Amino acid sequence: MTTATGVGSLPGTTAAGYAEAVRLVLDGLPDLPHVPELPGRGVTAGMTGRALAITDGLAADLQPAGWRLTDASGVDHRRARSLLAQDLDAVEELAQGYEGTFKTQVAGPWTLAATVEKPRGDKVLSDHGARRDLAQALAEGVAVHLADLRRRIVGVDRWIVQVDEPALAAVANAQVPTASGFGRHRRVDPPELSEHLEWVVEAVTAAGAEAWVHSCAPQTPWSLVAGTGASGLSADLDMLGPADLDTFAEALDSGRTAALGIVPSTDLAAAPSDARLTERVQRWLDMLGLDPQTSGEHLVVTPTCGLAGATPAWAALAVRLSATVARNL
Structure with a gap:
């Protein structure tokens, strides 16, 4: 089963903000929550x-x-x-x-x-x-x-x-x-x-x-x-070159995890749809000649990078989008 997680950082500057961040990852990323980081403090x-x-x-x-x-x-x-x-x-x-x-x-x-x-x-x-x-x-x-x-x-x-x-x-x-x-x-x-x-x-x-x-x-x-x-490689998909794609494909083939950053980590005028992001991962797998049925359980969906620079609303949206794309896959 494909899962979703966060890279680590989230927006927030207070102790109350940290508690909110913990609730966000526990509720929004129930299969793979993480210890939040709030560098804005x-x-x-x-x-x-x-x-x-x-x-x-x-x-x-x-x-x-x-x-x-x-x-x-x-x-x-x-x-x-x-x-x-x-x-x-x-x-x-x-x-x-x-x-x-x-x-x-x-x-x-x-x-x-x-x-x-x-x-x-x-x-x-x-x-x-x-x-x-x-x-x-x-x-x-x-x-x-x-x-x-x-x-x-x-x-x-x-x-x-x-x-x-x-x-x-x-x-x-x-x-x-x-x-x-x-x-x-x-x-x-x-x-x-x-x-x-x-x-x-x-x-x-x-x-x-x-x-x-x-x-x-x-x-x-x-x-x-x-x-x-x-046991896992985690990257922004846009930052991977041709040779890197081979490395990630080999990792998936050998049963290791590939965490793909595909959800924008900073605010955009319009959020991408989960269908579009899902299709992007499917195209990537197809390009590498990987079977989504066998590789899917080793895939993890994440934002492209940490979310500390995003607004709280965008950070929450990025978490939801990551989880939705994982479910789609």
């Missing part, structure tokens, strides 16, 4: 702050240039951890009695390396040892995070961890700017790119969950991602 609720709150054994603080690793956790790092705990309290309360599959999200090791600074400045990406330590701390923290989620929502029999890597393409193609802004960090070789992702994927798998890797950025090296052992 500030940097401590953003993708990087959220991941640093999960990362185990490393301290951080917020500087004018962004998040930086430090010897001791600063006030903003402690706030990020506190906010995560409060959010999980809300999920635990509202998901009482839920049974089935649930998804959570965390920024991946390369996105963290491209957005977090070393103690003396410049990105973690610039230092081989620092990026290794950060990736390993993230892998350890994800396992702890999963154990916490299992204690909170006891009816879930299948956990999915979506590893968000929007910066992976920039890292792989030497497009991450240096601190001065006048240069670019050197590209990371594919074996190291793969290894760091594998650490996180393996930690998720060892904890008894499934690891999906998500990116809605163009030029993401999907063949490399598929080689890490991730």
